[in-house]
Amino acid sequence: MRKQLRTILNSGLIGIGIAFMFMLTIEGFPSSLITFLTYTGFGLTAGVLIATAFIVTRGFFSRFPVYNACLMLRIGHAYLVCTVTFFLAALPVTALPWSFFPSRLVAFQTSLGVGIISVLIGLAFEYLDIKDERLRLEQKNKELAVLEERNRIARELHDSVSQSLFGISLNLKTLGLIHETQPERAKVLIAQLKEMVEEAQREMRLMIYELQPVILQEKGFFEALETLCTRFQTCYGLEIIFRFQGDETKVDQQTQLVLYRVLQEALHNIVKHAQATKAQVILTVPDTGMLRAKIEDNGVGFDVSKPISTGQFGLAGMEKRITEVNGAFSINSVPGKGTTITVRVPLSPPSGPSC
Ligand SMILES: Nc1ncnc2c1ncn2[C@@H]1O[C@H](COP(=O)(O)OP(=O)(O)OP(=O)(O)O)[C@@H](O)[C@H]1O
Ligand SMILES: [Mg+2]
Structure with a gap:
């Protein structure tokens, strides 16, 4: 509402400006205060009337999606409303003895010109609106990126x-x-x-x-995973069989970090909850299609249908990370028979020659 009032007020000022333009063209510098006030009053009234009529009718039409989507429709609407409203405002002025519209025909011709001016002003406002909307969206995107980054750091800290x-x-x-x-x-x-x-x-x-996943770049993907498994073997006495197959360079850096973190959390969970003696980690990178990873333990297992309580971030974090690289995450566990985590992530297509 405040924005609409501002638009109406601005239109009144623009109306005064246009009326002064007419005044200087038709009369030259005004010879009397009355002429000056008449042009001012007429410009103000016409501007306010045109803007009000346009805002009211636009409120009605903007309920239809086709109107909002089609610029030509909006321009046509602006032209019609502004021309008709100006003509209606000009009609009583034609009857005045000192009128600057000597006949109705002149008032009608002027209305046609005012319609064009209004459309141009409307386009300028539309451009400003689009700019405002773009700035608002950019700001929102920035806030989302900050939030996403915070969540990512929280996951890193957790893991x-x-x-x-x-x-x-x-x-x-x-x-x-x-x-x-x-x-x-x-x-x-x-x-x-x-x-x-x-x-x-x-x-x-x-x-x-x-x-900054430098460790994976420096060590190489498979070697970093191997180091992780070896560390768990020596620190926690867990026997881990690991097999990494395929060409590690086919896995992009983001996926490498995601899989490293998933393996790290899965091994931590095994040590923390599973009471397992053995674990198996298998990773297969095919030439094309989906990368597959499986982390299995022979521990106590758990009921996967039980809702995860607040304060437990591990499994949820794993799933979120895998979803971020468009992959699929599943966990299968039978109480007393161990747990298996399966991950599938699409390999990014090889980059072709740029044209
Ligand atoms: N390999 C596993 N064997 C047995 N239970 C598991 C295993 N992995 C997860 N769980 C069960 O799933 C629950 C949720 O695991 P999750 O990793 O989300 O949380 P957490 O390990 O308890 O805490 P956090 O990871 O946030 O420090 C665990 O509390 C545990 O009961
Ligand atoms: Mg955990």
Whole structure:
């Protein structure tokens, strides 16, 4: 409503401007105050009337999608409304003895000209509206990008540092219970905690490093995955059979980072929840089509139909990451029989010669 009032007021001012143009053309510099005021009043009235008539009729037509989609329809509408409204405003003026419209024909001809001027002014407003809308959309896109980036960093933090902090807090709880009764065991635990804190620090540094996925570029995709599996084997005594097949250069960098993070979280979950003795990681990169990955354990499994509680980000994060690269993520688990995660991601087509 405020915007419409502003448009009506602006149109009144434009009307005064156009009326002055007529005044200078027809009369030269105004000889009396009355002439000056008449032109001013007429310009203002015509401008306000035209804008009001246009806004009211546009409100009616804009309910029809075809009207909003077709610029020619909007121009035709603006021309008709403005010409007719100006003519109706000019008619009573033709009857005045000192009228600047000597006849109705002149008023009609002037109305035709005013219609064209109104269409040009309308187009200028339309252009400004489009510009405003574009700026608004750009701003919204920027906000979305910031939000997306925040979520991404949250996932990175979850998948790296928060895993170590979880282990540290578990050990601290145990330490609180035993430090008086079993001082020798407590000493061993403190040494372990020190190692874990150092590990968390290393992970934090690694995470900052990996936010730009340099590690994968430097080590190569398969070698980075292999290092991850080996680390879990040595740190947690989990036996991992891993097999990576195909040409790793066919996997784009974003997908490489996504799969690295998915494997990392899946292995963490195995260590944390599965009580498994064995795990198997298979990754196949075909020449074309879909990359396939499978992470399997022989642990206790869980009920996948149970809703995930708030504060659990791992599985949801994995799925989100895979969806971001247009892939499919599925998890299959039978209580007592282990868990299998299956991932399929389309390989990006080879880039052809540019023309
Ligand atoms: N390999 C697995 N074996 C057994 N249970 C699993 C396995 N993976 C996940 N789960 C179950 O699914 C739940 C959700 O896992 P998710 O990774 O989303 O959260 P979390 O590991 O509990 O916490 P977070 O990953 O946020 O630190 C786990 O609490 C666990 O019960
Ligand atoms: Mg988890």
